Amino acid sequence: MSPKSPLTVIPPDIVAVSDYEAYARERLSDMAWAYLQAGAGDEHTVRRNLEAFSEILLKGRVLGSAAGGHTRLSLFGHVYEHPIFLAPVAYQKLFHSDGERATALGAAVTQTLMVLSTLSTVTLEEVAQAETAPPLWFQLYLQADRSVSLDLIHRAQREGYRALVITVDAAMAGVRNREQRAGFRLPPHLSAVNLPSQSPVPTAAPGQSRVFDGLMKTAPGWDDIEWVLSEARLPVILKGIMAPEDADHACRMGVHGLIVSNHGGRVLDTLPAAIEALPTVAAVVAGRVPILLDGGIRRGSDVFKALALGASAVLVGRPYVQALAAAGPLGVAHAIRTLREELEVVMALSGTPTLDRIRAEHLSL
Ligand SMILES: Cc1cc2nc3c(=O)[nH]c(=O)nc-3n(C[C@H](O)[C@H](O)[C@H](O)COP(=O)(O)O)c2cc1C
Ligand SMILES: CCCCC(=O)C(=O)O
Numbered sequence: 001m002s003p004k005s006p007l008t009v010i011p012p013d014i015v016a017v018s019d020y021e022a023y024a025r026e027r028l029s030d031m032a033w034a035y036l037q038a039g040a041g042d043e044h045t046v047r048r049n050l051e052a053f054s055e056i057l058l059k060g061r062v063l064g065s066a067a068g069g070h071t072r073l074s075l076f077g078h079v080y081e082h083p084i085f086l087a088p089v090a091y092q093k094l095f096h097s098d099g100e101r102a103t104a105l106g107a108a109v110t111q112t113l114m115v116l117s118t119l120s121t122v123t124l125e126e127v128a129q130a131e132t133a134p135p136l137w138f139q140l141y142l143q144a145d146r147s148v149s150l151d152l153i154h155r156a157q158r159e160g161y162r163a164l165v166i167t168v169d170a171a172m173a174g175v176r177n178r179e180q181r182a183g184f185r186l187p188p189h190l191s192a193v194n195l196p197s198q199s200p201v202p203t204a205a206p207g208q209s210r211v212f213d214g215l216m217k218t219a220p221g222w223d224d225i226e227w228v229l230s231e232a233r234l235p236v237i238l239k240g241i242m243a244p245e246d247a248d249h250a251c252r253m254g255v256h257g258l259i260v261s262n263h264g265g266r267v268l269d270t271l272p273a274a275i276e277a278l279p280t281v282a283a284v285v286a287g288r289v290p291i292l293l294d295g296g297i298r299r300g301s302d303v304f305k306a307l308a309l310g311a312s313a314v315l316v317g318r319p320y321v322q323a324l325a326a327a328g329p330l331g332v333a334h335a336i337r338t339l340r341e342e343l344e345v346v347m348a349l350s351g352t353p354t355l356d357r358i359r360a361e362h363l364s365l
Pocket of ligand 2: 170
């Protein structure tokens with residue numbers, strides 16, 4: 001049976017972002033679904049990202065006034081209407097025929113920051129130049145050839161992207177058994193259009209390790225981060241920080257922001273949940289740079305908990321992609337609006353009319 005087309009109205013039974021999952025499944029091929037949902041190994045970390053939020057309880061403070069509240073925040077010199085951002089997700093034409101263009105439209109109408117992946121299927125120029133473009137950051141996968149990375153940085157700067165997000169936790173994709181079982185391959189009509197051509201995967205000679213002598217030959221290191229800091233005119237944010245030691249190193253080096261993330265459990269299985277790693281990272285960072293978090297955000301209350309534990313904002317991945325697959329730009333916009341309103345409800349019922357008032361004291365820890 002061929003997948004159904006995207007919805008053109010939101011049905012009344014979609015009231016939470018998780019309701020998009022079943023609608024997305026009916027509209028995606030088995031391979032696209034496997035790629036979207038996949039985690040590494042046995043997917044312990046994928047599940048833990050979700051479960052850890054339900055184990056953190058709110059406190060419930062009553063009779064606080066929330067009239068005149070709002071969800072605005074300021075980051076790296078820009079004001080954002082709310083703290084729920086779109087995480088970089090590769091190859092979005094797997095999920096909707098307009099790919100990242102559709103996501104960007106949904107983001108623009110809800111005034112949502114979108115982080116565009118290096119591996120997008122619409123060029124970074126086309127996304128930025130659309131008549132209705134959202135605020136944008138560019139996610140950079142450092143390339144084996146520095147001149148290719150530098151070209152991406154220059155193009156992002158020229159097109160008005162406001163920050164560079166360097167993903168540091170995926171020197172290789174990890175062991176994604178769900179993708180392997182589904183025989184996932186990128187369909188021939190799709191490619192990473194920002195890159196000159198798919199760079200050949202480094203290979204190992206017979207008898208050598210595929211990992212140490214192959215994939216890791218061109219993997220980035222801390223010296224590459226130093227190099228980006230010396231070249232870029234934009235704030236540089238590292239995505240995929242879980243260990244306080246790495247957070248401290250990054251701050252000392254002069255990076256401008258951190259994203260606590262385990263890549264949605266897609267790279268290294270049995271890492272802790274991102275929300276479990278946040279407090280120790282926040283403690284060592286001690287306010288030196290803003291911290292964001294992604295992994296497992298499915299409810300406004302999850303956003304509230306991340307902010308209470310030290311994040312300035314959060315990113316969502318799979319939920320908006322499921323909404324994109326189910327209902328295109330309309331779905332993306334509706335999913336974000338749903339999460340934002342849930343956050344506002346928790347804020348109002350916790351006596352925290354603004355984001356800076358959300359603290360650990362509003363949780364039952
Ligand atoms: C299908 C898919 C593709 C992704 N592609 C990228 C990518 O290109 N670059 C990147 O930094 N992270 C990528 N991620 C990770 C997300 O940015 C984010 O860390 C993760 O999805 C957050 O977890 P969540 O899906 O539970 O919200 C991808 C995630 C998914 C689900
Ligand atoms: C090395 C991984 C490339 C895309 C990606 O980040 C993802 O699928 O999670």
